[in-house]
Each structure stands twice: as structure tokens, then as C-alpha cells.
Amino acid sequence: MENKKNTRREFIKRVGAGSALAAISTHAAFPAFSVKKPKKTADVALNLGLQEGVTPGKTLNEKLDFLEANEVYGLEVGGGKLASRVTEIQNALQNRKVKISAICAGFSGWLIATDENERKKCIDTSKVILEAAGALGSYGMILVPGFNNQQPSFPFVEARAILIDQLKELGEFAVKNKTTIILEPLNRKEAWFLRQVADAAAICRDVNSPGVTCMGDFWHMTWEETDDMGAFISGQLYLNHVHIASRKTRNTPGEDEGDNYITGFKALKMINYKHFVSFECGSKGDKKVVVPAALKLLREQWDLA
Amino acid sequence: MENKKNTRREFIKRVGAGSALAAISTHAAFPAFSVKKPKKTADVALNLGLQEGVTPGKTLNEKLDFLEANEVYGLEVGGGKLASRVTEIQNALQNRKVKISAICAGFSGWLIATDENERKKCIDTSKVILEAAGALGSYGMILVPGFNNQQPSFPFVEARAILIDQLKELGEFAVKNKTTIILEPLNRKEAWFLRQVADAAAICRDVNSPGVTCMGDFWHMTWEETDDMGAFISGQLYLNHVHIASRKTRNTPGEDEGDNYITGFKALKMINYKHFVSFECGSKGDKKVVVPAALKLLREQWDLA
Numbered sequence: 001m002e003n004k005k006n007t008r009r010e011f012i013k014r015v016g017a018g019s020a021l022a023a024i025s026t027h028a029a030f031p032a033f034s035v036k037k038p039k040k041t042a043d044v045a046l047n048l049g050l051q052e053g054v055t056p057g058k059t060l061n062e063k064l065d066f067l068e069a070n071e072v073y074g075l076e077v078g079g080g081k082l083a084s085r086v087t088e089i090q091n092a093l094q095n096r097k098v099k100i101s102a103i104c105a106g107f108s109g110w111l112i113a114t115d116e117n118e119r120k121k122c123i124d125t126s127k128v129i130l131e132a133a134g135a136l137g138s139y140g141m142i143l144v145p146g147f148n149n150q151q152p153s154f155p156f157v158e159a160r161a162i163l164i165d166q167l168k169e170l171g172e173f174a175v176k177n178k179t180t181i182i183l184e185p186l187n188r189k190e191a192w193f194l195r196q197v198a199d200a201a202a203i204c205r206d207v208n209s210p211g212v213t214c215m216g217d218f219w220h221m222t223w224e225e226t227d228d229m230g231a232f233i234s235g236q237l238y239l240n241h242v243h244i245a246s247r248k249t250r251n252t253p254g255e256d257e258g259d260n261y262i263t264g265f266k267a268l269k270m271i272n273y274k275h276f277v278s279f280e281c282g283s284k285g286d287k288k289v290v291v292p293a294a295l296k297l298l299r300e301q302w303d304l305a
Numbered sequence: 306m307e308n309k310k311n312t313r314r315e316f317i318k319r320v321g322a323g324s325a326l327a328a329i330s331t332h333a334a335f336p337a338f339s340v341k342k343p344k345k346t347a348d349v350a351l352n353l354g355l356q357e358g359v360t361p362g363k364t365l366n367e368k369l370d371f372l373e374a375n376e377v378y379g380l381e382v383g384g385g386k387l388a389s390r391v392t393e394i395q396n397a398l399q400n401r402k403v404k405i406s407a408i409c410a411g412f413s414g415w416l417i418a419t420d421e422n423e424r425k426k427c428i429d430t431s432k433v434i435l436e437a438a439g440a441l442g443s444y445g446m447i448l449v450p451g452f453n454n455q456q457p458s459f460p461f462v463e464a465r466a467i468l469i470d471q472l473k474e475l476g477e478f479a480v481k482n483k484t485t486i487i488l489e490p491l492n493r494k495e496a497w498f499l500r501q502v503a504d505a506a507a508i509c510r511d512v513n514s515p516g517v518t519c520m521g522d523f524w525h526m527t528w529e530e531t532d533d534m535g536a537f538i539s540g541q542l543y544l545n546h547v548h549i550a551s552r553k554t555r556n557t558p559g560e561d562e563g564d565n566y567i568t569g570f571k572a573l574k575m576i577n578y579k580h581f582v583s584f585e586c587g588s589k590g591d592k593k594v595v596v597p598a599a600l601k602l603l604r605e606q607w608d609l610a
Contacts, residue, residue, distance in 0.1 A: 156461040157497050192462050198503040198539065201531040226506040227539045234503065234535025 044269045046302040048295060049074020049101040049278035054252075056287045060092045066288075070295055073097050074276035079106020079129040079141055086135050093136075100136040101276035102182060102215075102241045103129055105144065111166050112146040112159035112193060123166060126181070127173055134177030139240050139275055140213060141174070142182045146193050159193060164207050171209030182240050183214040187223040195224040198234035205237070217243035217280065218261060219250045228264030236271035244298070245281030252283045253294040261298065265305035349574045351607040353600060354379020354406040354583035359557075361592045365397045371593075372403050375600055379404060379581035384411020384434040384446055391440050398441075406581035407487060407520075407546045408438045408446040416471050417451040417464035417498060428471060431486070432478055439482030444580055445518060445545050446479070447487045451498050464498060469512050476514030487545050488519045492528040500529040503539035510542070522548035522585065523566060524555045533569030541576035549603070550586035557588045558599040566603065570610035 050072055057063035067075060075098050077089065082103060089100065106129050109121030126143065133141045145163050146153045153159055167181060174180045183200045185191075194200055200214035214235055218228070220243075225231040232239060246256035253259050268277075277298070283290050355377055362368035372380060380403050382394065387408060394405065411434050414426030431448065438446045450468050451458045458464055472486060479485045488505045490496075499505055505519035519540055523533070525548075530536040537544060551561035558564050573582075582603070588595050 196501070196503050196507070198501050198531065198535060202501070202529060205531050224507060225539065226503065226510050226542060230503060230535045230537070230539025230541070232535070233538060234530065234532045236535070237531060 044272055044274070046265070046299060047074060047274065047276050048072050048298060049076055049276040050291070051076045051104065051278060051280050052078065054279045054281060054283075054287070054291070056291065060088070064092060064096055064098050067098050068096065070292055072295065073099060074101035074278055075099070076101045076104055076276070076278045076280070077136075079103045079133075082106060082132040082136075083128055086132050089136055100133075100138040101278050103133045103136075103138050103141040104280070105142050107141075107143065110144075110146040110150045110153070111163050112153045113150065114152045114154055118150075119162070119166065123170060126170055130170070130174050130177050130179055130181070134174075134179040138179055140180035140182040142184050142215065142241065143170075144184055144186060144191055144194070147186075147191050148189070153193070156193070160203070164203065167203070167207040167212045168209055171207055171211030174211035175209065180211050180213045180240060183212070184217060184243075185214070185220060185224065186217070187220040189223075190220075195220070197221070197225065197231040197239075201235040201238050213238045213240035215239065215241035215243065216264075217245075218247065218264060219243065219245040219281070221264070222247045228261070229267040229270075232264055232267035232273070233271060236273075239271065239273060240275055242268070242273070242275070242277045243280040244277050245279065249284075250281055252279070252281055252285070252287070252290040254297040255284045255290060255294075259297070260301070262301050262305045265302050269305055349577055349579070351570070351604060352379060352579065352581050353377050353603060354381055354581035355596070356381045356409065356583060356585050357383065359584045359586060359588075359592070359596070361596065365393070369397060369401055369403050373401065375597055377600065378402050379406035379583055381406045381409055381581070381583045381585070382441075384408045384438075387411060387437040387441075388433055391437050394441055405438075405441040405443040406583050408434055408441075408443050409585070410447050410449065412446075412448065415449075415451045415455045415458070416468050417458045418455065419457045419459055423455075424467070424471065428475060431475055435475070435479050435482050435484055435486075439479075439484040443484055445485035445487040447489050447520065447546065448475075449489055449491060449496055449499070452491075452496050453494070458498070461498070465508070469508065472508070472512045472517045473514055476512055476516030479516035480514065485516050485518045485545060488517070489522060489548075490519070490525060490529065491522070492525040494528075495525075500525070502526070502530065502536040502544075506540040506543050518543045518545035520544065520546035520548065521569075522550075523552065523569060524548065524550040524586070526569070527552045533566070534572035534575075537569055537572035537578070538576060541578075544576065544578060545580055547573070547578070547580070547582045548585040549582050550584065554589075555586055557584070557586055557590070557592070557595040559602040560589045560595060560599075564602070565606070567606050567610045570607050574610055 055063040055066055057066050107122055107125040109118040111122050113119050129141050170181050185194045185196055185200045197216045204212050204214050216231055221231055244253055246253055246259050248256040360368040360371055362371050412427055412430040414423040416427050418424050434446050475486050490499045490501055490505045502521045509517050509519050521536055526536055549558055551558055551564050553561040
């Protein structure tokens with residue numbers, strides 16, 4: 001298990017390197033032709049996590065018991081009503097090895113809405129979640145700029161511009177709360193606006209705030225990326241979280257024939273990724289059986305990567 | 306220098322692998338979680354090329370003399386009026402080591418136009434160029450789906466759908482002529498519609514024709530990609546051409562301080578890229594001086610990659 005505080009410092013440092021590059025550029029964006037070499041990969045550990053709903057157990061304590069019994073030290077919780085749960089979660093995590101990995105959404109409204117009220121609602125509710133995320137030591141709060149069914153939204157170019165303006169504000173607020181916004185690309189059935197990790201990373205670069213980061217979700221990547229390695233390497237300066245599920249049906253990893261994450265894992269090792277790979281998935285079988293089997297499969301594939 | 310015929314067969318084979326993956330998918334797109342391992346990189350050669358306008362010399366023969374004297378074996382010519390130049394170029398290339406690398410645009414209209422006449426004009430003029438491209442043994446014809454100033458264009462989602470339909474037709478026509486369409490992502494000042502190599506590759510995958518491929522241009526990538534390596538790895542199944550220029554001002558490589566292509570070159574070695582890296586750039590100094598200096602710089606950086 002990593003030392004999370006050190007990892008966060010490293011993370012901010014990495015993002016900081018991006019800002020330094022930005023400063024030497026004469027363009028709104030900055031040249032990213034870094035000569036960063038892939039790190040030696042042997043010593044990069046796989047940090048697995050589970051969403052609360054994916055974790056077997058009736059109570060939070062039972063879930064934490066399950067996680068620790070399976071050497072899983074990341075718990076991802078939903079952002080909905082999170083503020084009211086901060087004390088409960090803080091108490092439950094005392095004397096535990098488990099940390100809060102990321103906060104999954106939970107906000108209202110959306111940032112690329114044409115309706116200013118919807119945008120404001122998103123900012124206001126996100127700030128409440130960010131405060132809770134910071135109090136819980138979470139790496140960040142996952143945010144989707146706009147789902148397909150959230151209409152009317154701005155056309156693409158205008159949407160990107162207004163998104164970036166608002167992310168500057170949210171990023172600053174997140175940094176004050178020692179956490180971040182984590183942009184999540186989804187597949188086209190859910191969100192055409194942001195589908196690829198490289199594009200999410202480019203938005204982060206354009207925002208240029210250590211409080212704005214991105215993630216990749218193997219499930220969405222299955223449909224939108226042509227190469228898992230390319231996606232994660234493109235995201236490397238900003239990659240703050242990873243979701244995982246089976247590749248064809250979004251169930252527990254291993255529940256679909258041929259589930260394979262090795263190319264992506266290889267990239268995560270190359271970029272020295274130390275944050276969490278967190279299960280966001282359903283299950284076909286009994287979670288008490290299929291989750292441990294998935295953990296074993298992923299650890300094996302990590303070793304092969 | 307490569308054996309071009311073998312390389313093309315390899316290329317079609319690589320693209321064919323994508324088609325095979327598509328066939329096992331139950332989704333419109335196909336899962337791309339290939340476990341393809343990076344190749345041994347030591348034996349991948351850098352194949353440099355120049356655009357005709359970049360090459361010093363008053364006549365085509367003088368230009369070919371310059372290329373061969375500098376061990377450059379790829380010539381990229383414009384698509385405008387290319388049909389009328391096929392015999393001239395074929396004759397000039399006799400007993401030369403130089404091959405036609407790619408054909409740079411030259412079509413009229415654009416494929417994401419709302420006006421059907423503009424779309425048809427693009428298809429018709431592209432077909433004429435593709436016939437000439439095939440006759441000249443070119444890897445393909447570079448195509449931009451729509452520049453920012455080509456309006457009215459369809460909104461993003463509709464544009465992508467109509468683009469893919471038309472690319473199926475153009476791809477089939479290209480294959481019959483033993484060549485391809487090469488989609489080029491540009492920077493946002495020129496074309497918001499297609500900015501990143503990963504997105505171009507995703508379009509190729511969705512079209513699913515061996516006649517539709519993509520490219521990366523280091524100049525545009527400077528502004529739109531967060532990582533050259535991630536971009537090229539994402540494009541690997543479809544990457545058919547590369548453009549290069551100085552990174553800050555689009556002049557000859559090396560004419561801007563700090564010009565660095567090593568991360569991208571490293572990726573090109575990893576994906577076993579054997580097609581051309583072709584100069585599309587202006588120059589600050591005398592081309593007879595700065596082009597050979599650029600060739601030296603790029604060969605050194607390739608060796609370092």
C-alpha cells in the first residue's frame with residue numbers, strides 16, 4: 001500500500017510540471033513534447049479499490065472488513081448526500097488501512113448547459129461535494145461535463161470554452177480543499193461530448209489548474225479508445241483515477257470471456273501510476289465469489305504487464 | 306530504405322487485424338484491448354520525406370536529385386491537378402529510389418458540409434485524386450473532413466455519422482485503386498472537428514475499411530496532444546503518414562529552439578512504423594542549408610529515441 005500523502009504530493013508535483021511548461025509557451029495551449037521517459041516498471045504496485053455498492057457487506061464496517069480481508073485499500077463512495085456522511089465515514093475509517101479513493105459524481109445540473117441555472121447548480125453542488133471529498137482525503141470528485149440526455153447543451157466548441165472557464169473556478173476551489181475534480185470520459189451512448197482520455201487530458205492542460213484532473217474507465221475505453229496504452233499515456237500528466245469492469249457487459253472483471261487489461265496496465269506501469277484502479281460494475285455471479293476472483297485475475301494481469 | 310510493396314502488404318495486414326476484431330464484437334465499435342506488445346525497436350528505420358514545395362530545386366528532376374543526395378526517399382505532392390501530372394511524375398521517378406509518399410489534399414468541397422453539393426464535390430474530386438494516387442503508388446491521399454471556415458457544417462455528432470458513411474464509399478474506392486484515404490487531425494485554429502490522432506483512429510475503426518487510415522502531424526500535435534507517444538500509440542492500427550515541422554512556428558525542424566521529436570519517435574519505433582515522416586513546413590533560412598540540417602537533427606533524435 002502506498003503512502004497516500006506522499007503520492008498526492010507527487011501528483012501535485014507532476015501536475016505542476018505541466019504548469020511550468022505552460023509558462024514557457026506563447027500559445028493558449030502549451031507544447032507537450034515532453035521527453036519524459038517511461039519509468040522502470042517493476043516497482044509500481046497495483047492499487048485496487050471498489051465502489052461502495054460493489055463491495056459485499058450490509059454495513060460500511062462489513063464492507064471495510066471485506067476490503068481489508070482482500071487486501072483492497074481504496075473505497076469509492078457516491079457524492080450524493082456525502083456531506084451528511086463525512087463523520088460516519090471518518091469514524092469508520094479510523095484504525096483502517098482503507099482510504100477513500102475518489103468520490104463518484106453526485107452533483108446536480110451540468111457544466112455545458114445553455115441554462116445558466118443548470119450550470120450554477122452544478123458548480124454549487126459540486127463545491128459541497130468537494131468540501132466533503134477534501135475532508136475525507138479523497139483524491140478527487142468525478143465529474144462528467146454533460147450526458148447526452150442533458151439538453152439543451154452548448155454546441156461542442158462553445159461547450160468546451162464555457163467548461164474550461166468553470167473548471168478553473170472549480171479547480172481553484174478543489175485545491176483549497178486539498179482535492180480535485182476528475183473529468184471522466186464516457187462512451188458515446190452516454191456522452192458524446194467527452195469520449196477519450198486524450199481529450200480529457202487536453203481539457204486539463206487548457207484549464208491548467210492542479211485541481212483539475214482526468215481518469216480513464218476501461219469499460220468506456222473498450223468502445224471509444226483504439227488502444228488502452230495510448231489513452232493512458234496521453235493522460236499521464238493528469239491521470240488521477242481509473243475505473244474497471246468486464247469489457248463487454250460492464251460486470252465484474254473476468255465475468256466476460258477474454259477480459260484483458262494487460263495493455264492498459266502496461267501503460268499504467270510506464271507512467272508510474274500510483275492512484276487507484278476502482279471497480280465500477282455490476283455482477284453476474286455472487287459478489288462474494290466473483291469480486292475476489294476478479295482481484296486475483298487483475299493481480300495476475302498486472303504481473304504480466 | 307524499406308521495400309515499399311512488402312510494407313504495404315504489412316499495412317493492409319495490420320488494418321485487417323482490426324477488421325477481424327470488429328467481426329467478434331457485438332457493438333458498432335469494437336473492443337480494442339489488443340495485447341499487442343511493443344516491437345523490438347532497434348531495427349525500425351526512419352523514412353524521411355519532403356513535400357515537393359519544401360524540396361530545393363527548380364524542376365522536379367532537380368528536386369529528386371536533392372532528395373537522393375540527402376538519402377531522402379519520400380516525395381509528397383499536392384493533389385491539385387494531380388491527374389494531369391501522373392505521366393510527368395511517373396517518368397521522373399523512373400530509375401530513381403524516390404517514391405511518392407502521400408498526396409496532400411487538393412480536393413474541393415468538404416465531407417461534413419450540410420450542403421449535399423459540397424459533400425458530392427468532395428467525393429468526386431477525391432476520387433480523381435485517389436486514381437492518380439494509386440497510379441503513382443502513393444500510400445494515400447490526405448483528407449481533412451472540414452476546416453473551421455467551411456460552413457455551414459453539421460454539428461459534431463451528425464457530422465461524424467455522415468463522415469463515416471462517406472468514408473466507407475471513399476475507402477472502398479481507394480482500395481480498388483490500391484491506395485487509401487489518410488485522415489489528418491489539425492489544430493483547433495484550423496479545424497475543431499478533428500484535432501487528435503486518437504479520435505482520427507477511432508473514426509478509422511468505426512469506418513472499418515482498409516482504405517481509410519490516419520496520420521499525425523507534429524505541428525498540430527504540439528497544440529492538441531498532451532503526449533506524442535500516447536497519440537501515435539493510439540493511432541497505431543491505422544497510422545499511414547506523419548508530417549513534421551518545427552514545433553513553435555511550423556518552419557523547418559530545428560529552426561525553433563528546443564525542437565524535440567524524441568517521445569514521438571520512440572512511439573513510432575514501438576509501433577513498428579515504416580511509412581514516411583514528411584516535411585510540411587516553411588523555412589526561416591535557406592532551404593538548401595536548413596533542410597539538410599533538419600535531416601541530420603531528426604536522424605540523431607531517431608537514434609536517441
